[in-house]
Amino acid sequence: MKNIKPILSLFLILLIQFAQAQEVLNDYLKIAATNNPELKAMFSDYMAAMERVPQVGTLPDPSFAFGYFIQPVETRLGPQKATFNLTQSFPWFGSLGAKKDMASEMAKAKYEAFENSKSNIFFEIKTAYYNYYFIEKAIEITKKNIEILEVFKRLSLVKIETGNASIIDELRVEMEINDLENQLALFLDSKDVLQVSFNNLLNRDEYDEIIVPEVLWQNEIPLNQLATLNTIYASNHQLKSIDHKLNAFINQETAAKKEGLPKFNIGLNYTIVGENSMSTASDNGKDAFVFPFVGVTIPIYRKKYKALIAEAQYLQEAETARKEDKKNTLSTIYKSTYKDFNDGNRRIILNQKQAAIAKKVLDILITSYSTNSTDFEEVLRIERQLLKYELEHQKAIIDKNVAVAFVNYLLGN
Numbered sequence: 001m002k003n004i005k006p007i008l009s010l011f012l013i014l015l016i017q018f019a020q021a022q023e024v025l026n027d028y029l030k031i032a033a034t035n036n037p038e039l040k041a042m043f044s045d046y047m048a049a050m051e052r053v054p055q056v057g058t059l060p061d062p063s064f065a066f067g068y069f070i071q072p073v074e075t076r077l078g079p080q081k082a083t084f085n086l087t088q089s090f091p092w093f094g095s096l097g098a099k100k101d102m103a104s105e106m107a108k109a110k111y112e113a114f115e116n117s118k119s120n121i122f123f124e125i126k127t128a129y130y131n132y133y134f135i136e137k138a139i140e141i142t143k144k145n146i147e148i149l150e151v152f153k154r155l156s157l158v159k160i161e162t163g164n165a166s167i168i169d170e171l172r173v174e175m176e177i178n179d180l181e182n183q184l185a186l187f188l189d190s191k192d193v194l195q196v197s198f199n200n201l202l203n204r205d206e207y208d209e210i211i212v213p214e215v216l217w218q219n220e221i222p223l224n225q226l227a228t229l230n231t232i233y234a235s236n237h238q239l240k241s242i243d244h245k246l247n248a249f250i251n252q253e254t255a256a257k258k259e260g261l262p263k264f265n266i267g268l269n270y271t272i273v274g275e276n277s278m279s280t281a282s283d284n285g286k287d288a289f290v291f292p293f294v295g296v297t298i299p300i301y302r303k304k305y306k307a308l309i310a311e312a313q314y315l316q317e318a319e320t321a322r323k324e325d326k327k328n329t330l331s332t333i334y335k336s337t338y339k340d341f342n343d344g345n346r347r348i349i350l351n352q353k354q355a356a357i358a359k360k361v362l363d364i365l366i367t368s369y370s371t372n373s374t375d376f377e378e379v380l381r382i383e384r385q386l387l388k389y390e391l392e393h394q395k396a397i398i399d400k401n402v403a404v405a406f407v408n409y410l411l412g413n
Contacts, residue, residue, distance in 0.1 A: 024211050025129055028202060029122050035203035036121055042114040049107035057100030062088040072274065079274045087267035089297070091258065098255035105248035109241045115412065116237035121201060123409040128198040130398045130405075133212040135191045137394045142184045145387045149177045152379065155370060169376040176380055180387075216397055218348070219404035221341060228407065229334055235412040238326055246319040253312035260305035265295035330410060337406050344400030351396055355389035358382055 033039065065085040072079035156169040196206045221228060233239065269290040299305060365379045 022217060024213075025126065028125060028129065031202045031204065032121055032125055033118060036201065037203055039114070039118055039121060042110075042117045046107060046110040046114050049103075049110040052103040053100055053107060056103045057096050059091075059096070060089050062086060080271050081274050082272045084270040085267060087265055087295075090264045090266065092261035092263065093258075095255060095258040095261075098251045098258060102248045102251035102255060105244045105251060109244035109248065112237045112241035112244060116241065119237060119409045119412055122413075123405050125198070125201050126405040127402050128194060128201060129210070129212070130216070130401050132191070132194045132198055132210055133216050134394055134398045135187055135194055136212055138391055139184065139187045139191065141387065141390045141394070142180055142187060145383065146177060146180050146184070148383060149173055149180065152366075152376075152383070153177070155366075156376065159369075164372075172376060172380055176383070216394075216401070218397060219401050221338070221404055221407055225335075225338055228338075228411070229331060232330055232334060232410045233327060236326075236330060236410060237412045239323060239330075240412075242319055242323045242326060246316060246323070249312050249315040249319060253309055253316070256305065256308035256312050259308060260299050260302065262299065263297040265297065266292050267295075268292055334407070334410060337403050337410075341400055341403035341407070344396050344403060347396035348393060348400065351389045351393035355386060355393055358386040358389055362386055 063086075065087075067083040067085070069080055069082065072081050153170060153173040156173055160167055160170060195210060198210055199206050199208050202208075223231065271290075273286060362379070362382045365382055369376060369379055
């Protein structure tokens with residue numbers, strides 16, 4: 001029991017650190033959701049599409065006409081001097097509702113495009129964050145290996161002075177150190193690029209500090225392959241956008257059919273009548289008011305309306321085929337991503353084991369070299385392998401987390 005308590009305490013500390021680190025990443029995502037210019041543009045596109053709904057769901061403007069008789073028309077009640085006409089047109093029942101529904105569905109498709117863009121940017125931020133962590137660890141590991149080589153160098157110099165080693169050993173170490181210093185310089189340059197890239201996604205100062213954990217957590221895919229794929233089909237924003245476009249074109253077909261039905265016009269006339277000096281009628285000079293009068297617009301030319309209906313049907317067919325193609329593409333991408341996730345898991349375990357073995361071998365070889373003339377070439381070879389396994393271990397964690405992040409993107413998270 002005494003040995004278990006320290007392990008449990010260490011485990012709890014790691015959990016707290018992982019939770020805090022993940023909270024830092026979540027804060028970065030919130031900043032991007034507020035600041036990223038691409039997201040702002042996409043949301044404005046959605047708001048603009050929403051403004052189309054009241055435009056198409058409103059009756060056409062009424063028409064007003066005024067006529068003045070240059071030569072008044074004499075009538076029994078007096079001369080007609082001027083006339084006013086106000087007319088309102090009404091499309092067939094349900095036409096405005098269908099157009100309104102079509103515009104609403106197209107706006108919803110824009111919203112899903114915005115959500116997809118947000119999910120994609122979140123994926124890019126997570127990937128940039130993980131890669132920045134990797135560069136930090138690569139710099140740390142490389143510096144540590146340079147320090148180890150410096151120890152080798154001092155050891156080889158001691159052996160050279162005692163006549164137990166050749167100057168070649170020291171030169172070999174120099175070559176290894178030069179290679180690692182060059183690699184370190186590349187990592188430092190890459191760090192600057194990744195820092196700028198990450199901060200640009202958040203639309204903040206390019207050289208703002210990026211906080212990464214000492215040890216990166218490992219994310220998991222919570223569901224099995226089939227369940228995750230079914231959830232992708234139900235939740236993916238690109239598929240949802242296609243569904244809304246399909247609904248929009250169904251409503252477009254309905255609107256096109258109603259366009260081919262009669263439209264009604266209702267209006268009123270008001271005529272200003274002067275007095276007839278020769279008339280003794282009681283309503284002499286009384287203005288004439290006619291309300292209502294009704295007219296019908298008959299859509300005789302059917303070719304236009306047939307073309308409108310056919311257009312909407314073809315658009316529906318296109319979206320149906322596009323959805324099927326998108327599902328096939330998502331299935332392929334998901335399978336590939338799941339493969340990358342499993343590969344990352346395997347490489348994490350493998351490189352962790354290999355690094356531990358290489359460390360043991362290196363310790364034995366260093367001890368052996370310090371006491372006899374063991375081949376220094378083997379010492380350097382194992383040291384290179386240890387560096388490789390340590391870097392590959394960190395890279396495997398990154399690849400695994402990036403795979404999980406991409407699955408979350410596919411899920412619309």
